[in-house]
Amino acid sequence: MKALKFFLRMWGFIVGMLLTFAALPVGGECRAQPDDIRSAFIEELGKEDKAIYVIGHTCPDSDTVCSAIAYANLKQKLNVKCEARISGALNRESEFILKYFDVPAPPVLESAVGQNIILVDHNVASQAVNGIDEANILEIVDHHNLFGDIKSNSPVFYLRMPVGCTATIVRMCYRNGNVAVDKKMAGLMFAAILSDTDNLRSATTTSLDRQAADELQKLAEIDDRTKFFLDMEREFTDYAGMTEREIIFTDFKTFDAGGIKCGYSTVATLDAVARDKMSARLNDFMTKNFSDTGLEMFFVKVHEIENYTAEMLAFGNQAREILAAALNLDADNLFLPVNVPNKKIARAISSTVETSRAA
Numbered sequence: 001m002k003a004l005k006f007f008l009r010m011w012g013f014i015v016g017m018l019l020t021f022a023a024l025p026v027g028g029e030c031r032a033q034p035d036d037i038r039s040a041f042i043e044e045l046g047k048e049d050k051a052i053y054v055i056g057h058t059c060p061d062s063d064t065v066c067s068a069i070a071y072a073n074l075k076q077k078l079n080v081k082c083e084a085r086i087s088g089a090l091n092r093e094s095e096f097i098l099k100y101f102d103v104p105a106p107p108v109l110e111s112a113v114g115q116n117i118i119l120v121d122h123n124v125a126s127q128a129v130n131g132i133d134e135a136n137i138l139e140i141v142d143h144h145n146l147f148g149d150i151k152s153n154s155p156v157f158y159l160r161m162p163v164g165c166t167a168t169i170v171r172m173c174y175r176n177g178n179v180a181v182d183k184k185m186a187g188l189m190f191a192a193i194l195s196d197t198d199n200l201r202s203a204t205t206t207s208l209d210r211q212a213a214d215e216l217q218k219l220a221e222i223d224d225r226t227k228f229f230l231d232m233e234r235e236f237t238d239y240a241g242m243t244e245r246e247i248i249f250t251d252f253k254t255f256d257a258g259g260i261k262c263g264y265s266t267v268a269t270l271d272a273v274a275r276d277k278m279s280a281r282l283n284d285f286m287t288k289n290f291s292d293t294g295l296e297m298f299f300v301k302v303h304e305i306e307n308y309t310a311e312m313l314a315f316g317n318q319a320r321e322i323l324a325a326a327l328n329l330d331a332d333n334l335f336l337p338v339n340v341p342n343k344k345i346a347r348a349i350s351s352t353v354e355t356s357r358a359a
Contacts, residue, residue, distance in 0.1 A: 057122035066192035085109035093236035101187035167192035186219035244285035258353035
């Protein structure tokens with residue numbers, strides 16, 4: 001029996017080696033590599049007569065805006081007819097970034113029906129521009145987990161990486177395409193990375209994000225990373241003149257948790273005092289107006305930048321209990337001593353709902 005097992009193992013090893021060698025180049029001819037496939041795909045895009053729009057998610061944040069602009073710029077350098085678009089009004093942080101680097105804001109795309117589309121920074125239909133189900137989707141470039149339900153009529157180029165920011169992926173695409181990054185595009189991608197990773201402090205931050213940020217900071221000629229980040233955040237957290245509804249829907253997304261339609265909003269403040277005041281203000285507003293959202297559950301994370309803590313607000317039937325169970329918190333005190341990434345919170349909520357329904 002032992003001899004038979006040894007023979008089978010050796011035979012498996014030999015077969016494996018033969019298959020490995022069979023995959024190696026033969027007679028100077030190389031099999032297609034990922035970069036070859038990418039180049040061929042870009043050549044096909046270049047044949048499109050109609051413009052291709054690069055666009056991020058609704059309620060656009062700085063990553064979705066800056067990545068769309070930078071990726072469209074890359075495509076243009078590769079002779080592809082691409083233009084950046086946004087799916088809604090810019091927030092104040094994005095306005096600050098574009099003004100700082102003297103880059104005009106992309107036009108708003110009201111509908112994607114019949115358009116050639118490249119999606120960045122999302123893979124969920126509920127977060128996409130209107131008419132996405134009737135668009136010709138060519139690519140998706142994203143760093144989020146696979147909640148995706150985007151449909152396409154033909155195969156797409158799907159580039160997804162577990163990094164802290166889509167702009168990090170876009171930076172890698174410039175390098176892989178051997179395309180130089182100018183100061184403006186470097187600045188946009190640098191700012192996007194800082195925004196999405198909270199100045200490289202978020203748990204989602206990877207070594208690739210840090211490497212990209214270091215490279216882009218030099219190209220953008222930014223001397224002090226933290227000062228630039230705080231300047232961005234002062235603009236972002238200046239809610240003067242904004243209503244509670246406007247504040248909540250500035251950085252807002254929806255997601256499905258076991259068949260329950262949920263809303264998720266992130267609100268940033270500079271320090272703990274401002275966080276507490278904002279939490280009280282938004283809690284009072286949402287308590288009175290939650291039913292108007294048309295959602296079954298609604299979660300708001302109010303975080304502060306100084307100490308990187310956050311308070312969660314929850315609205316809807318069993319929303320507080322589900323959130324508490326998902327994050328191992330007391331339902332009467334939904335305070336996060338360390339800021340938890342939004343993706344992790346959404347995944348935990350979804351998992352908790354599905355587990356409770358299965359029980």
